[in-house]
Amino acid sequence: VYGRTVEGEVLTFGHEGVLYRRSFVMYDKQSDSKWLHVTGEALIGPKAGQKLSFMPSEITTWADWSRRYPLGLALTGDKARGFMGSFTLKGKLKDYGLSLGEGSAVKLIRFSLLEQVPVLNTRLSKLPLVAVFDPTTSRAVAWSRRLGERTLQFDFVQGGKYPQMRDSETGSLWDRMQGTCLAGELAGKQLDPVLATAWLGKRWKGFFPKGEIMGLPEIKK
Amino acid sequence: MATMVLLSPLVAQEPISAADYTKNAKRAAPRDAFPVMDHPKMTLTAEIGDQIDPDEPVIGLLVQGQARAYPISVMGTCELVNDTVADVPIAVSW
Numbered sequence: 001v002y003g004r005t006v007e008g009e010v011l012t013f014g015h016e017g018v019l020y021r022r023s024f025v026m027y028d029k030q031s032d033s034k035w036l037h038v039t040g041e042a043l044i045g046p047k048a049g050q051k052l053s054f055m056p057s058e059i060t061t062w063a064d065w066s067r068r069y070p071l072g073l074a075l076t077g078d079k080a081r082g083f084m085g086s087f088t089l090k091g092k093l094k095d096y097g098l099s100l101g102e103g104s105a106v107k108l109i110r111f112s113l114l115e116q117v118p119v120l121n122t123r124l125s126k127l128p129l130v131a132v133f134d135p136t137t138s139r140a141v142a143w144s145r146r147l148g149e150r151t152l153q154f155d156f157v158q159g160g161k162y163p164q165m166r167d168s169e170t171g172s173l174w175d176r177m178q179g180t181c182l183a184g185e186l187a188g189k190q191l192d193p194v195l196a197t198a199w200l201g202k203r204w205k206g207f208f209p210k211g212e213i214m215g216l217p218e219i220k221k
Numbered sequence: 222m223a224t225m226v227l228l229s230p231l232v233a234q235e236p237i238s239a240a241d242y243t244k245n246a247k248r249a250a251p252r253d254a255f256p257v258m259d260h261p262k263m264t265l266t267a268e269i270g271d272q273i274d275p276d277e278p279v280i281g282l283l284v285q286g287q288a289r290a291y292p293i294s295v296m297g298t299c300e301l302v303n304d305t306v307a308d309v310p311i312a313v314s315w
Contacts, residue, residue, distance in 0.1 A: 011312075074279070
């Protein structure tokens with residue numbers, strides 16, 4: 001999701017109908033520049049070199065989203081049927097990963113790995129972070145592990161009303177999807193979010209060929 | 222516990238550039254063959270209830286406290302929505 005305002009001008013996008021690195025290209029109706037929808041960057045035309053502002057979003061299930069934001073609005077309409085037929089992502093989330101970082105420091109953590117390791121302590125360059133996963137909604141987010149002077153390490157906690165984790169420094173209990181400490185010495189503390197988005201794994205590889213991918217070993221058939 | 226490995230791509234790719242685009246971009250369909258939503262129809266989430274499958278993936282975002290959900294099944298082949306949330310013009314794509 002991007003902001004459509006570039007240097008004060010509001011752009012309207014259409015489909016160019018061109019495929020580049022497994023991804024569709026957009027054009028803007030104001031300047032006819034060509035934009036990559038996965039990076040928000042203009043490659044060709046008067047806007048070449050410009051970048052759309054990135055807006056954080058998440059991919060989750062309808063059940064999870066509608067429970068959290070019942071007073072929000074949702075797109076409705078007929079199930080889209082183009083000449084590619086109808087399409088759903090249902091059951092395909094395993095092909096996705098959580099993309100972290102920008103530029104030279106990028107990392108993709110596959111959902112298939114997070115299903116096995118729902119609390120994953122790792123780093124992005126020098127930033128210690130924890131990637132977390134909720135198997136009931138297939139939602140993944142990431143939190144900084146820095147809290148004031150401390151750098152925390154987290155462990156998975158089974159069960160509980162909310163998806164939880166525990167830090168090994170103080171043993172405090174955290175809501176892992178909200179980044180909030182529920183009980184213990186750090187109760188009430190909030191972790192800082194790390195900008196992360198869900199990406200289709202094979203598409204991500206095309207855009208970040210040198211990016212690091214964390215996943216399960218591939219099984220050769 | 223699963224073993225973690227780092228997978229590195231075997232084939233180096235050219236960096237993304239106008240030259241690489243000109244060389245490798247392929248036309249898959251005529252321009253505008255895929256519909257784009259410019260005036261998306263929005264409904265209050267609470268009113269939709271289970272008309273959308275609970276397991277259906279949605280793209281969710283918050284703009285200045287206003288929540289918007291874009292179910293993938295409705296986005297479908299459209300893949301692109303020009304919308305405005307809290308007076309902020311946004312493009313939703315996936």
